[in-house]
Amino acid sequence: MSDPGTELVQALAPCPLLPVLVVGGTDGAQLARALREGGVRAAEVTLRTPQALDVLAACAGQEDLLVGAGTVLDPDDVDAAAAAGARFVVSPGLDLEVVERAHARGLAAVPGVQTASEVQRAHRAGLRLLKFFPAATSGGPRAVAALGGPFGAMRFVPTGGISAADARSYLELPNVVGVGGSWFVPPALVDGLGGPTAYAALVDSVRTAVGAVA
Numbered sequence: 349m350s351d352p353g354t355e356l357v358q359a360l361a362p363c364p365l366l367p368v369l370v371v372g373g374t375d376g377a378q379l380a381r382a383l384r385e386g387g388v389r390a391a392e393v394t395l396r397t398p399q400a401l402d403v404l405a406a407c408a409g410q411e412d413l414l415v416g417a418g419t420v421l422d423p424d425d426v427d428a429a430a431a432a433g434a435r436f437v438v439s440p441g442l443d444l445e446v447v448e449r450a451h452a453r454g455l456a457a458v459p460g461v462q463t464a465s466e467v468q469r470a471h472r473a474g475l476r477l478l479k480f481f482p483a484a485t486s487g488g489p490r491a492v493a494a495l496g497g498p499f500g501a502m503r504f505v506p507t508g509g510i511s512a513a514d515a516r517s518y519l520e521l522p523n524v525v526g527v528g529g530s531w532f533v534p535p536a537l538v539d540g541l542g543g544p545t546a547y548a549a550l551v552d553s554v555r556t557a558v559g560a561v562a
């Protein structure tokens with residue numbers, strides 16, 4: 349696979365959960381350590397808050413965690429994410445200018461798709477790893493399975509509305525390499541980091557989610 353998404357696929361192999369983080373002023377280094385201790389190997393910091401790029405940069409400096417940016421809406425966001433040390437960018441939708449900028453900067457682009465037309469366009473652009481978003485309201489596991497017929501080489505990271513109760517039903521599909529979500533990294537825990545109790549609570553939440561899909 350020549351797609352730069354390979355690095356993310358490899359990070360999801362030992363643990364197929366991609367935490368989608370909405371961060372306030374949390375300590376990025378501690379956040380990365382808690383995620384790692386909880387068992388995940390990749391994380392997505394969404395560019396939705398003023399603190400996101402600083403937290404991403406602090407997370408990206410930690411070992412054994414592949415860190416990317418989420419909510420990447422235009423090429424300028426790609427530049428900012430690359431400067432902060434992101435290794436991949438995730439978008440809610442398919443924008444080939446964002447994809448091109450990411451590839452020009454050596455980052456994987458994982459755009460969101462919902463329809464066969466979008467998957468086909470992404471396929472023609474050379475992508476082989478896509479986010480299926482918003483997964484729960486776009487047909488869930490049955491829709492992802494159906495896309496596997498015509499698009500046999502495409503792999504998906506379904507995200508959006510996934511919970512502990514249904515993560516496994518996506519992960520059982522052969523064309524799913526991981527699922528993304530915020531259910532195990534709620535902002536209250538992520539931004540409450542600082543004391544040992546909060547740190548342990550976040551590790552525990554991640555570990556429970558990882559255990560449930562093992």
Ligand SMILES: O=C(O)C(=O)C[C@H](O)[C@H](O)COP(=O)(O)O
Binds near residue numbers: 368438508
């Ligand atoms: O903005 C992006 O690029 C995203 O990645 C969107 C996220 O996938 C969802 O916001 C996560 O959905 P929940 O798990 O339902 O909270």
